[in-house]
Every structure is written in C-alpha cells, then in structure tokens.
Amino acid sequence: xxxxxxxxxxxxxxxxxxxxxxxxxxxxxxxxxxxxxxxxxxxxxxxxxxxxxxxxxxxxxxxxxxxxxxxxxxxxxxxxxxxxxxxxxxxxxxxxxxxxxxxxxxxxxxxxxxxxxxxxxxxxxxxxxxxxxxxxxxxxxxxxxxxxxxxxxxxxxxxxxxxxxxxxxxxxxxxxxxxxxxxxxxxxxxxxxxxxxxxxxxxxxxxxxxxxxxxxxxxxxxxxxxxxxxxxxxxxxxxxxxxxxxxxxxxxxxxxxxxxxxxxxxxxxxxxxxxxxxxxxxxxxxxxxxxxxxxxxxxxxxxxxxxxxxxxxxxxxxxxxxxxxxxxxxxxxxxxxxxxxxxxxxxxxxxxxxxxxxxxxxxxxxxxxxxxxxxxxxxxxx
Amino acid sequence: xxxxxxxxxxxxxxxxxxxxxxxxxxxxxxxxxxxxxxxxxxxxxxxxxxxxxxxxxxxxxxxxxxxxxxxxxxxxxxxxxxxxxxxxxxxxxxxxxxxxxxxxxxxxxxxxxxxxxxxxxxxxxxxxxxxxxxxxxxxxxxxxxxxxxxxxxxxxxxxxxxxxxxxxxxxxxxxxxxxxxxxxxxxxxxxxxxxxxxxxxxxxxxxxxxxxxxxxxxxxxxxxxxxxxxxxxxxxxxxxxxxxxxxxxxxxxxxxxxxxxxxxxxxxxxxxxxxxxxxxxxxxxxxxxxxxxxxxxxxxxxxxxxxxxxxxxxxxxxxxxxxxxxxxxxxxxxxxxxxxxxxxxxxxxxxxxxxxxxxxxxxxxxxxxxxxxxxxxxxxxx
Numbered sequence: 001x002x003x004x005x006x007x008x009x010x011x012x013x014x015x016x017x018x019x020x021x022x023x024x025x026x027x028x029x030x031x032x033x034x035x036x037x038x039x040x041x042x043x044x045x046x047x048x049x050x051x052x053x054x055x056x057x058x059x060x061x062x063x064x065x066x067x068x069x070x071x072x073x074x075x076x077x078x079x080x081x082x083x084x085x086x087x088x089x090x091x092x093x094x095x096x097x098x099x100x101x102x103x104x105x106x107x108x109x110x111x112x113x114x115x116x117x118x119x120x121x122x123x124x125x126x127x128x129x130x131x132x133x134x135x136x137x138x139x140x141x142x143x144x145x146x147x148x149x150x151x152x153x154x155x156x157x158x159x160x161x162x163x164x165x166x167x168x169x170x171x172x173x174x175x176x177x178x179x180x181x182x183x184x185x186x187x188x189x190x191x192x193x194x195x196x197x198x199x200x201x202x203x204x205x206x207x208x209x210x211x212x213x214x215x216x217x218x219x220x221x222x223x224x225x226x227x228x229x230x231x232x233x234x235x236x237x238x239x240x241x242x243x244x245x246x247x248x249x250x251x252x253x254x255x256x257x258x259x260x261x262x263x264x265x266x267x268x269x270x271x272x273x274x275x276x277x278x279x280x281x282x283x284x285x286x287x288x289x290x291x292x293x294x295x296x297x298x299x300x301x302x303x304x305x306x307x308x309x310x311x312x313x314x315x316x317x318x319x320x321x322x323x324x325x326x327x328x329x330x331x332x333x334x335x336x337x338x339x340x341x342x343x344x345x346x347x348x349x350x351x352x353x354x355x356x357x358x359x360x361x362x363x364x365x366x367x368x369x370x371x372x373x374x375x376x377x378x379x380x381x382x
Numbered sequence: 383x384x385x386x387x388x389x390x391x392x393x394x395x396x397x398x399x400x401x402x403x404x405x406x407x408x409x410x411x412x413x414x415x416x417x418x419x420x421x422x423x424x425x426x427x428x429x430x431x432x433x434x435x436x437x438x439x440x441x442x443x444x445x446x447x448x449x450x451x452x453x454x455x456x457x458x459x460x461x462x463x464x465x466x467x468x469x470x471x472x473x474x475x476x477x478x479x480x481x482x483x484x485x486x487x488x489x490x491x492x493x494x495x496x497x498x499x500x501x502x503x504x505x506x507x508x509x510x511x512x513x514x515x516x517x518x519x520x521x522x523x524x525x526x527x528x529x530x531x532x533x534x535x536x537x538x539x540x541x542x543x544x545x546x547x548x549x550x551x552x553x554x555x556x557x558x559x560x561x562x563x564x565x566x567x568x569x570x571x572x573x574x575x576x577x578x579x580x581x582x583x584x585x586x587x588x589x590x591x592x593x594x595x596x597x598x599x600x601x602x603x604x605x606x607x608x609x610x611x612x613x614x615x616x617x618x619x620x621x622x623x624x625x626x627x628x629x630x631x632x633x634x635x636x637x638x639x640x641x642x643x644x645x646x647x648x649x650x651x652x653x654x655x656x657x658x659x660x661x662x663x664x665x666x667x668x669x670x671x672x673x674x675x676x677x678x679x680x681x682x683x684x685x686x687x688x689x690x691x692x693x694x695x696x697x698x699x700x701x702x703x704x705x706x707x708x709x710x711x712x713x714x715x716x717x718x719x720x721x722x723x724x725x726x727x728x729x730x731x732x733x734x735x736x737x738x739x740x741x742x743x744x745x746x747x748x749x750x751x752x753x754x755x756x757x758x759x760x761x762x763x764x
Binding site for chain 2: 026082158161278297327353
C-alpha cells in the first residue's frame with residue numbers, strides 16, 4: 001500500500017498505561033503528573049491569595065484535558081493565542097476562552113463570532129479595523145462578541161499605548177454587536193529584568209499603569225472591567241498584586257522550564273522533560289538523539305531567567321552546547337559521565353514551543369505511564 | 383460533543399485546488415511549484431554534471447509525495463534522519479532510504495531490521511554498540527542490514543575520527559547480518575565559512591579526506607564503497623566534486639531559505655514561504671500573526687550564509703526583528719510600508735524546522751493552490 005499518511009493515526013497513542021518510561025522510544029516528551037499537579041495548585045493558590053481570577057494560558061500544554069483540569073481546580077477559564085487553538089479547546093469541552101491576540105479580517109471575525117455563540121469567548125483588540133470586522137461579523141451571525149483591549153505597558157509588541165486607550169474605548173463602545181469586557185497586557189519584558197528586585201519593580205509599574213488606566217476608563221464599560229496581567233514570572237516569583245488587578249494569565253507555570261524555574265530557586269518544579277538517548281560517543285562528545293526538532297533553538301542568554309545552552313540534563317549542571325535538527329551535543333568534561341545507551345531527561349529552555357513539536361504528552365508517575373494526551377491544538381496557528 | 387481530538391483530521395486538507403492563496407487562513411506554509419521543480423532540476427543537474435548519485439535529504443519536506451518526485455527526476459533514493467521518518471517514507475512508496483543518523487538500542491535495531499526486509503534501507507553507524515545491536519537484530523529478523531560508517535571531517539558532531547575508521551571497518555565487517563556499504567560525512571561547518579572561497583576550500587578539504595580514507599579502506603568492502611557528502615551549500619555554490627565521491631545528500635535545496643539562497647546570488651530560488659497577515663499597527667511597529675511557532679527562532683548571525691532577523695519579507699529587505707510564539711514584529715521605518723490587513727510572504731531563515739511546524743504544505747502556481755500535501759513525517763523524531 002502506498003500512502004502519504006503516517007502509518008498510525010497521530011491521535012491514537014499506542015503506549016499502554018503502566019509502561020515504564022524507560023522503554024519509550026526517544027526522544028519523547030514526558031510529564032511528571034505529581035509535579036504538574038503541584039504546579040497547577042501553586043498557580044491557583046497564588047491567584048486565590050492575591051484575590052484574582054486565574055486564567056491559565058493553554059499555549060503551553062495545548063491539551064483540552066489539562067485545560068479542563070485547570071478549570072476544575074478553580075481557574076475561571078483558559079487563554080489561547082489563536083482562533084484554531086480556541087476552536088480545539090471548545091471542541092474539547094472548555095467553555096470559557098479568551099484569545100489574547102488580535103485576529104484580523106472578515107473570515108477570522110466570522111470564526112470568532114461563531115465561537116462566541118458556542119462558548120464564552122473573548123477576543124483581544126488593539127486596532128479599529130479588528131473592531132469593525134468583529135462588529136460586522138457579530139451582527140451577521142446574531143452573536144455578541146466580547147472584546148478586551150490590549151494595552152502596551154512596555155513589551156513593545158501588540159497593544160495600544162496607554163494614552164490612546166480612552167479614545168479607542170469611547171469609539172469602540174458605540175460599535176454594535178460587541179461587549180467591552182476590559183483591558184489586558186503582556187508584561188513579558190519582566191523576563192529580561194537583571195534580578196528579582198528589578199522584576200518586582202517592573203511588574204509593579206505595569207500593574208500601576210493598568211489600574212490607573214482602568215480607573216480612568218470605567219465609564220466605557222457596562223460592568224466593572226476585567227484588568228488582566230499575563231506572563232508566568234510574576235506568579236513564580238510571587239509578586240504582590242495591586243487592588244484593581246482582577247485576573248492573571250500564566251502559561252508556563254504548569255510545566256516550568258529551565259528559564260522560569262530559577263525564579264523558584266531551582267529546577268525542582270520542572271515537570272516536563274524531553275527524554276533522549278545517548279546514541280554515540282565520539283571524541284570528547286556525547287551525541288543525543290534530540291536536536292532542535294525536539295528542543296527548539298530558543299535560548300535566553302541574559303536576565304533573571306538566563307539559561308546556558310539548549311537544555312539542561314535533569315539532576316546535573318550539564319547542558320547541551322550545540323544542536324542540529326536531530327542531534328544534541330554535550331561536549332568536553334561533561335560528556336565523560338555519559339555512556340552510549342544512557343537515557344537522560346532534558347529540561348528545555350522554553351517548554352511552550354517544545355510541546356508544540358510533539359504529537360503527544362506522555363504523563364507519568366513514579367516512572368510509569370499514567371496517560372497519553374494528544375497535543376490537540378499543535379499546529380493550529382491559524 | 384466533548385473530544386480531545388482536533389475538530390478536523392490533520393491529514394484531510396480542506397483547501398480546494400484552484401483556491402487563491404490570498405484567501406488561505408494565515409499563517410500558512412505555501413510552496414511555489416515552479417520554483418520547487420526548478421530547484422529539484424538544479425540539484426539533479428549538478429549531480430549529473432559531477433557524475434555522482436543524488437540522494438536528497440527528506441528532512442526538509444517530510445513528504446513521501448515530494449520524495450517520489452525527486453526519485454522520478456533521477457535521485458537514487460532519499461535520506462532521512464530518524465527511523466520514524468524512514469517508516470513514513472516506506473509507507474509512502476519510497477523504496478530506497480538511507481538514515482544518516484545512528485540509532486541506538488535493541489528496539490531501534492529491530493525496527494531497522496524490519497524496514498530492511500521491506501525496502502532498501504541503510505543505517506548510519508559510528509559506535510560498536512550500534513553495530514552489535516544491528517547485527518543481533520538482523521540475525522533475529524532474518525534480514526541483512528546495510529550500514530554506512532559516519533566520518534567526522536570537522537563538524538564535531540557524530541562520526542568517527544578518520545584515523546579510527548580503518549580499525550572500526552575491520553571489526554564491523556566480521557559482524558554477521560550486516561553489509562558494509564560505504565562512508566558518509568556531514569560537512570555542515572561549510573555554512574560558517576566566511577566567504578565563498580573559504581566554503582570551496584573547506585569542502586574540497588573534506589572531500590579529500592573522504593576520498594583518501596575510502597582508498598585506504600577499500601579492502602573492508604565487498605563492493606566499491608559509497609562515499610557520500612551531505613549539506614546543501616556545496617551544491618548551491620557549485621563546488622566541483624573529486625573523483626571518488628559517489629553521492630551527495632542535499633536537503634534544503636528543494637526549497638532554499640534566507641540562509642542558503644545567498645549562495646545562489648539572491649532569494650529568487652526560495653520556493654517556500656510562511657504567508658502571514660499584518661494584524662495590527664501600534665506605535666512604530668507592524669504586528670504579524672506568525673511567530674516562533676511558525677518560523678522558529680533559528681538565526682544565522684555569521685558566515686557566508688548569514689541572515690538578519692527571523693525571516694525576510696519576500697521582495698523586500700525587510701526582516702522580522704522580534705518574535706514571540708505567535709507574534710512577529712517589524713520595527714521602525716520598515717513598518718511604515720505595512721498596513722493592517724496586508725498579507726506578506728516570509729522567507730524563513732531555516733526552512734527545515736519550519737516545515738516541521740506545519741501540518742500541510744500548500745503548493746501553488748500563479749497564486750492558485752495546485753495541491754495540499756501532509757507533512758507526513760512531522761513529529762516522527764523517534
């Protein structure tokens with residue numbers, strides 16, 4: 001038989017519950033169930049203590065099953081980056097989804113309006129064209145589309161400058177078919193803070209801007225506005241939240257990674273690993289079967305979340321110093337301790353795009369597989 | 383209905399032939415059929431002129447359909463990096479596959495031996511443990527497994543030092559169930575050559591080492607050995623090949639990318655594009671809906687293949703200066719020419735891991751879809 005399809009369906013995991021993780025073909029993505037649950041609990045406990053709603057970003061795990069578990073533990077719903085992700089989450093039984101990205105165009109606006117008829121769905125906006133499209137689609141579909149306005153508090157990515165927000169809100173509130181729900185920001189620049197003190201200061205400054213802006217624009221909203229902060233480091237570091245912040249959207253903290261975990265004092269919270277095998281030893285090098293197609297080339301050379309290399313072998317200070325697409329290299333004295341056939345668990349620098357490279361998350365407890373979850377919204381970038 | 387599966391099967395493309403690429407949801411991966419075919423023809427013409435066999439590396443496209451087209455145009459077979467890729471290619475009607483990577487362990491050796499009973503399959507080796515496993519598996523499965531020995535000509539990745547090869551061959555030839563087919567190297571260090579002259583010199587040096595080594599070890603082989611060189615730049619730059627080199631394994635040249643195309647004098651050969659939409663304009667920035675989950679963070683800051691930024695907008699000198707997972711940013715004066723709603727074709731820095739992020743390759747001619755191919759071995763890293 002000749003077929004262009006893979007020999008087994010992508011979403012039909014063949015790994016039986018109870019299988020030892022030591023016999024899984026490598027590279028594979030293994031999640032420690034207990035650490036993951038503890039991470040979920042920590043995020044919820046932080047949100048509860050700070051009296052804000054938790055809306056985890058599902059870009060990290062891309063699994064409706066894990067999103068449902070986050071909601072079951074107290075999260076108000078989840079956050080996604082793309083319409084395709086939102087659709088997969090809705091199909092997977094997640095009924096409250098915020099898209100912290102700004103879709104453009106009539107076709108995407110129609111998809112958003114249709115989704116808004118199925119679930120509680122909120123879309124980010126930061127430009128009049130997006131709002132006009134969503135308004136027209138809402139009217140055409142007989143839907144009300146809830147929107148949040150993105151505010152640039154310093155990341156220099158999406159979002160309106162704070163000074164432009166009041167005028168934008170006054171204009172947007174007159175568009176039919178829409179419900180203005182609040183304001184959100186992505187304070188990702190905190191990652192680059194030189195130390196924890198600077199991280200706290202930067203985050204506090206971002207919060208101040210958001211609270212001040214929400215106070216000035218309350219009249220634009222029919223209900224008290226959502227005021228939402230993103231990014232994991234503030235949660236991990238335990239930054240206190242000001243009165244007036246109503247929601248947080250950490251993503252990475254469900255798994256953590258080499259960059260984020262240092263804020264918690266070490267790698268003990270890291271729950272997701274790329275398990276790889278030492279396939280060769282040549283010269284002073286150990287060659288692993290995981291490269292950039294398993295680990296990405298994401299690096300974080302500076303700041304409070306700085307990491308070395310391209311992934312760290314769990315339980316050691318050893319990092320992969322070079323990656324090709326399917327080769328990882330450990331060099332010099334670090335390679336001495338690695339023998340051909342050794343299996344190692346690698347903590348990635350940045351777990352979110354790593355999950356996106358795999359078809360499945362293999363969850364395990366005490367070295368035995370507990371369940372295998374499809375990375376259901378993998379590749380749903382559109 | 384609640385399901386963890388995506389709402390549509392991954393391998394059931396919904397895009398009709400004839401659809402304008404201007405209406406495809408973005409980001410998407412679009413391949414110019416005519417440029418791709420011209421690139422295939424150039425690779426074959428170079429191999430023919432140099433009197434070597436062409437064995438394209440399928441890691442770039444991960445599509446059995448395109449592999450079959452490469453074979454139909456004269457390629458001797460294809461090359462892959464992983465057993466999972468080899469299996470998908472075999473399922474897809476490709477009957478001559480070399481794995482230019484060294485699998486470890488009894489389970490993988492058994493997979494290799496089974497594949498060797500179905501198709502002409504050759505495995506890379508550079509360590510005795512690999513050879514012992516393959517020999518045992520070949521005997522157990524009643525197969526003969528062909529192997530090639532990897533030689534490190536300077537890449538410092540896998541491969542034996544040339545001085546160690548003769549002894550290794552003498553030992554390996556006595557293992558039952560195996561057929562020693564030849565030698566191969568990966569001369570990826572040519573990418574970092576400071577200029578084209580240095581690229582030529584480095585490549586010629588690598589060829590000399592391989593030819594010399596093959597001449598010294600002919601006695602280990604029952605037939606004239608395959609002597610195989612990898613990497614695209616030498617093909618693109620047209621490096622002359624020495625007598626004694628019998629095969630080349632370029633991968634990227636089917637599509638090219640921002641790094642490789644400069645060796646051909648410009649981006650005119652680039653056949654694969656990430657099509658993205660300008661979803662917002664804020665401050666002096668244009669925000670695109672393609673980030674590192676569509677483009678990767680692969681960069682090439684130095685050498686003859688150097689690129690700036692994280693992808694170049696086709697037909698311009700504009701590059702994306704920053705990426706988040708789902709955002710791409712163009713900053714400063716370059717953003718002036720970009721309006722919300724504009725669709726742009728981005729030439730990635732490194733096309734191979736980009737293809738690996740998408741479920742489908744959408745092929746087009748004159749702006750109309752000609753066919754949609756699954757990226758069938760995407761995620762088959764194990």
